[in-house]
Amino acid sequence: xxxxxxxxxxERDHSEFSYGGDAxxxxxxxxxxxxxxxxxxxxxxxxxxxxxxxxHHLNGCRAWLIVERxxxxxxxxxxxxxxxxxxxxxxxxV
Amino acid sequence: MSHxxxxxxxxxxxxxxxxxxxxxxxxxxxxEYDVVIVGGGGHGLATAYYLAKNHGITNVAVVEKGWxxxxxxxxxxxxxxxxxxxxxxxxxxxxxxxxxxxxxxxxNYNVMFSQRGQLGLFHTPAARDGQAKRVNTMRACGIxxxxxxxxQVQAMVPHLDYSGNARFPILGAVLQRRAGTARHDAVxxxxxxxxxxxxxxxxxxxxxxGILREGGRxxxxxxxxxxxxxxxxxVAVAGSTGHVMAMAGIERLPIESHKLQAFVSxxxxxxxxxxxxxxxxxxxxxxxxxxxxxxVFGGDLDxxxxxxxxxxxxxxQDVAECAMAIMxxxxxxxxxxxxxxxxxxxxxxxxxxxxxxxxxxxMNAGWCSGGFKATPASGWHFADLIANDRPxxxxxxxxxxxxxxxxxxxxxxxxxxxxxH
Numbered sequence: 192x193x194x195x196x197x198x199x200x201x202e203r204d205h206s207e208f209s210y211g212g213d214a215x216x217x218x219x220x221x222x223x224x225x226x227x228x229x230x231x232x233x234x235x236x237x238x239x240x241x242x243x244x245x246x247h248h249l250n251g252c253r254a255w256l257i258v259e260r261x262x263x264x265x266x267x268x269x270x271x272x273x274x275x276x277x278x279x280x281x282x283x284x285v
Numbered sequence: 286m287s288h289x290x291x292x293x294x295x296x297x298x299x300x301x302x303x304x305x306x307x308x309x310x311x312x313x314x315x316x317e318y319d320v321v322i323v324g325g326g327g328h329g330l331a332t333a334y335y336l337a338k339n340h341g342i343t344n345v346a347v348v349e350k351g352w353x354x355x356x357x358x359x360x361x362x363x364x365x366x367x368x369x370x371x372x373x374x375x376x377x378x379x380x381x382x383x384x385x386x387x388x389x390x391x392x393n394y395n396v397m398f399s400q401r402g403q404l405g406l407f408h409t410p411a412a413r414d415g416q417a418k419r420v421n422t423m424r425a426c427g428i429x430x431x432x433x434x435x436x437q438v439q440a441m442v443p444h445l446d447y448s449g450n451a452r453f454p455i456l457g458a459v460l461q462r463r464a465g466t467a468r469h470d471a472v473x474x475x476x477x478x479x480x481x482x483x484x485x486x487x488x489x490x491x492x493x494x495g496i497l498r499e500g501g502r503x504x505x506x507x508x509x510x511x512x513x514x515x516x517x518x519x520v521a522v523a524g525s526t527g528h529v530m531a532m533a534g535i536e537r538l539p540i541e542s543h544k545l546q547a548f549v550s551x552x553x554x555x556x557x558x559x560x561x562x563x564x565x566x567x568x569x570x571x572x573x574x575x576x577x578x579x580x581v582f583g584g585d586l587d588x589x590x591x592x593x594x595x596x597x598x599x600x601x602q603d604v605a606e607c608a609m610a611i612m613x614x615x616x617x618x619x620x621x622x623x624x625x626x627x628x629x630x631x632x633x634x635x636x637x638x639x640x641x642x643x644x645x646x647x648m649n650a651g652w653c654s655g656g657f658k659a660t661p662a663s664g665w666h667f668a669d670l671i672a673n674d675r676p677x678x679x680x681x682x683x684x685x686x687x688x689x690x691x692x693x694x695x696x697x698x699x700x701x702x703x704x705x706h
Contacts, residue, residue: 192599193597205589210589210590212702213541225689229688229689233632234537234538235541237540237541238527239525239592260589262593263592263593264593265591265593265597
């Protein structure tokens with residue numbers, strides 16, 4: 192079992208989370224070229240080693256997280272909110 | 286090298302088994318080959334075999350980091366079938382089944398191909414409609430397929446859960462009688478021996494550490510046993526494709542590496558005559574019984590990028606639940622082993638067999654979780670691609686640039702999410 196320390200909920204089993212794939216992918220503008228869209232939709236670095244990836248804490252706080260994890264050892268490094276601004280927005284509105 | 290036959294068995298029986306040769310040589314690498322194949326799994330060995338047999342190219346080396354068939358060839362659940370719905374996939378896998386049907390004779394090596402039949406169960410009326418379409422597609426392509434109702438399935442496999450409170454009520458199944466299983470180690474060994482007999486050098490414990498290029502053209506490979514020059518290089522290293530292709534400067538591919546687990550139980554007396562599989566929302570499971578009696582089964586991926594050849598516990602529980610949901614009689618069977626292999630999960634769920642931006646460098650990759658059944662056809666068509674430096678009619682669809690051109694082959698309609706294929 193991989194343990195991910197959710198910044199909101201604390202350390203949890205990875206079975207509480209849903210995997211969201213490579214977090215380094217940036218979508219281009221809607222009118223960007225086919226090459227740019229191909230790059231974003233289909234091409235991945237797929238590293239054997241450190242990987243920055245999305246995890247959704249589906250059975251927890253439901254926040255999307257960016258997790259640094261090694262794809263060979265499964266060691267988890269830094270975990271942070273994918274949308275820190277969103278969290279601040281929620282805070283100020285309460 | 287002796288030819289295996291009933292006469293050789295009798296002869297060796299009479300002289301105390303003293304006359305058997307080793308099945309393939311263990312040669313020193315030559316400094317140059319016409320073709321170097323990277324990866325000594327089923328696909329790489331089959332490619333070398335068909336290069337020699339179909340194209341007369343025998344100055345070939347297969348370079349393998351570990352031992353033959355130590356990767357996904359020896360880690361799968363050994364199922365062979367051709368029940369696809371996308372036209373090119375249907376043709377490709379049917380060609381493969383046809384090659385399987387004569388493979389033991391062709392290789393002079395018993396790969397124990399057992400056409401015991403495969404049942405794909407369905408559990409809802411909507412799934413029945415989908416499977417009826419599959420049957421029609423297969424039959425239109427000349428492939429055997431039958432749609433069975435619940436009573437027919439029950440007559441064939443009486444010990445599934447047909448009760449009123451079954452988690453997945455069985456409404457029927459698709460049956461492909463020509464589908465079955467093969468002994469996966471023997472497939473690697475059979476291709477290795479047959480290729481070796483035609484002159485191919487098989488270099489185990491030889492790790493490729495670099496791919497040599499001059500002016501946009503491949504010129505050889507750098508290995509742990511020195512430089513080997515080659516006119517052409519074919520890469521068949523599913524699971525590590527990104528790692529090896531990066532050596533040729535191809536850093537990004539439409540592939541993610543995921544791990545898939547497989548399981549085998551303690552040996553049982555004959556229990557299951559067919560290969561059985563089912564998929565339903567939240568469940569995915571396939572099972573057969575090996576000739577030794579072990580129940581061989583598997584389910585879903587572990588669902589996150591990984592190069593670790595070991596499984597994680599949530600899927601062990603998930604697969605066990607899937608087994609119990611359909612075959613409750615397995616409840617007290619002990620699990621003997623479980624392991625994982627690394628799948629090249631492609632962006633559309635279909636393999637890539639293609640030329641690359643580097644001239645005379647070819648890739649055979651992206652087999653997702655279905656590469657074993659493809660082994661003979663993969664070798665056949667990849668050899669053709671390498672020998673002729675152009676894809677044949679069937680292979681053209683599996684090109685690397687199909688994503689950019691918008692010609693994806695998405696068997697399950699899942700979109701560019703590799704873990705879902």
